[in-house]
Amino acid sequence: xxxxxxxxxxxxxxxxxxxxxxxxxxxxxxxxxxxxxxxxxxxxxxxxxxxxxxxxxxxxxxxxxxxxxxxxxxxxxxxxxxxxxxxxxxxxxxxxxxxxxxxxxxxxxxxxxxxxxxxxxxxxxxxxxxxxxxxxxxxxxxxxxxxxxxxxxxxxxxxxxxxxxxxxxxxxxxxxxxxxxxxxxxxxxxxxxxxxxxxxxxxxxxxxxxxxxxxxxxxxxxxxxxxxxxxxxxxxxxxxxxxxxxxxxxxxxxx
Ligand SMILES: NC(=O)c1ccc[n+]([C@@H]2O[C@H](COP(=O)([O-])OP(=O)(O)OC[C@H]3O[C@@H](n4cnc5c(N)ncnc54)[C@H](OP(=O)(O)O)[C@@H]3O)[C@@H](O)[C@H]2O)c1
Numbered sequence: 001x002x003x004x005x006x007x008x009x010x011x012x013x014x015x016x017x018x019x020x021x022x023x024x025x026x027x028x029x030x031x032x033x034x035x036x037x038x039x040x041x042x043x044x045x046x047x048x049x050x051x052x053x054x055x056x057x058x059x060x061x062x063x064x065x066x067x068x069x070x071x072x073x074x075x076x077x078x079x080x081x082x083x084x085x086x087x088x089x090x091x092x093x094x095x096x097x098x099x100x101x102x103x104x105x106x107x108x109x110x111x112x113x114x115x116x117x118x119x120x121x122x123x124x125x126x127x128x129x130x131x132x133x134x135x136x137x138x139x140x141x142x143x144x145x146x147x148x149x150x151x152x153x154x155x156x157x158x159x160x161x162x163x164x165x166x167x168x169x170x171x172x173x174x175x176x177x178x179x180x181x182x183x184x185x186x187x188x189x190x191x192x193x194x195x196x197x198x199x200x201x202x203x204x205x206x207x208x209x210x211x212x213x214x215x216x217x218x219x220x221x222x223x224x225x226x227x228x229x230x231x232x233x234x235x236x237x238x239x240x241x242x243x244x245x246x247x248x249x250x251x252x253x254x255x
Contacts, residue, residue: 001170002136002179004220009034012084014077016064016121017091019046021190022140022213025206026088029214031056036081040064040073041091056081064091064117065109074124086179087125088138089118094192097154107154114158118165126169129178136179138217139166143184143231146238147245150255159184170222181217184225185209186234198253202230 005011013030017023019041027050030037039047040062051057058080062073078084092114095106118139129135144152145159166182173180187193187200188209204212204227216224225231237245 001222023090025210029210038077090140138181186230202227
């Protein structure tokens with residue numbers, strides 16, 4: 001559905017959320033494959049550690065939740081290597097929540113970072129990519145966006161929004177020769193999931209997640225979901241009628 005990425009050498013990638021977890025592993029994998037990578041997140045020391053003085057890595061600190069950073073940050077990311085070929089938005093926050101005791105301020109923070117920040121970023125990068133008629137944008141969603149799940153009333157809703165957003169973007173951008181990727185991970189062992197107190201089926205390493213993402217882009221996929229078993233099963237479940245789906249999810253999660 002997208003032109004396959006045949007070669008990563010010298011490709012200019014802006015990775016937002018590169019200081020830990022999946023973003024960090026992706027940054028390292030891209031550098032190993034010869035790409036030029038602009039690393040963004042809030043923690044400058046962590047970003048510098050990932051960059052490790054590599055000549056093909058540049059650090060552009062960004063607080064993605066802030067409304068007025070995008071014009072300057074995009075310019076800095078663009079100037080680092082003289083343009084952008086791929087922008088990957090991996091930054092997010094995860095606030096487990098249930099309706100009995102949830103804090104609406106957390107919903108606001110999650111939507112600001114996980115969703116609204118992406119619109120702000122897209123407003124800067126999409127016109128550039130359309131103008132140059134090549135390159136792509138990748139949104140890191142989650143398989144939790146496929147269907148309502150216990151304790152996911154905030155995080156899951158932000159990720160469901162991204163699935164819709166990526167699909168809509170594809171209609172706009174594919175005819176303009178700009179690739180759109182929707183990356184839907186299952187459970188990956190990162191600082192984000194370290195707080196989970198329940199078994200995480202199919203838990204992957206960030207390195208395997210990064211490999212799966214790059215493989216998906218090399219194959220030209222639109223949706224890149226993993227691990228295959230858990231992600232495929234949840235996708236299948238999400239298409240079942242609500243009465244059956246909810247019963248199976250209640251039974252499967254024990255919640
Ligand atoms: N781990 C999983 O099981 C899993 C499953 C499905 C989807 N995902 C998605 O995968 C992506 C990466 O998650 P992860 O598991 O790798 O989590 P992580 O290790 O917690 O990484 C989150 C990244 O986002 C950055 N970030 C957070 N707030 C930010 C802000 N305000 N501005 C800029 N950067 C910010 C963090 O950097 P700083 O703190 O330095 O800012 C960090 O680099 C997320 O979109 C997540 O929703 C993860």
